Amino acid sequence: METDASTPSSAAPLTYTVTGSSIAGGPAQVHTAGETVILDASWGAAPSELPGPAHLLAAALAACLLKNLARANDLLSFQYERAEVQVTARRQDVPPKFTEFVYRLRLVTNEPQRRLDLLQRNLEGYGTVYNTLAATCDVHGTIVVIASSQAH
Numbered sequence: 001m002e003t004d005a006s007t008p009s010s011a012a013p014l015t016y017t018v019t020g021s022s023i024a025g026g027p028a029q030v031h032t033a034g035e036t037v038i039l040d041a042s043w044g045a046a047p048s049e050l051p052g053p054a055h056l057l058a059a060a061l062a063a064c065l066l067k068n069l070a071r072a073n074d075l076l077s078f079q080y081e082r083a084e085v086q087v088t089a090r091r092q093d094v095p096p097k098f099t100e101f102v103y104r105l106r107l108v109t110n111e112p113q114r115r116l117d118l119l120q121r122n123l124e125g126y127g128t129v130y131n132t133l134a135a136t137c138d139v140h141g142t143i144v145v146i147a148s149s150q151a152h
Helices: 053-075 113-125 128-134
Strands: 019-022 028-032 035-039 082-092 097-108 138-146
Touching: 035 053, 053 082, 053 097, 053 113, 053 128, 113 128, 113 138, 128 138
Parallel strands: 097 138
Antiparallel strands: 019 028, 028 035, 082 097
16 A cells, blocks of 8 residues: 555565375365365365365455455545455466466446546555565556445
8 A cells, every 4th residue: 555654664574384185095174364265275186175275365455455444444545335356367387477467356336437446556566465466477457346235
């Protein structure tokens, strides 16, 4: 979010810890923030219905966008009734890496276009996951507005 000169620009870094485990031939799991997420960490097998590492990375971007939307609600008084985000990640095999993340954020709001533009600048400028991914590949997206009166 946009800050003023009284906001410290370099606070101590935060630390996040995740532990993971797996059994040969079975699913894996990661534990963090008191929750367990079961995931597919198999190699050479048919895809399972469990999320894999790529899904979790796309989910991290979706969570980042939604958290920054909540932050905008608090810091910028950006008003919305509901939000839904879809993230599409594209990767290549050689060399193995992600090449693009595209998001589509659907908002039920009556905010004017100038405020939507401010929101998008903040989403794309102040998200930790967003900025980390954008440093290594193309990250971009759109905000689609559904007027509050049309939401029902």
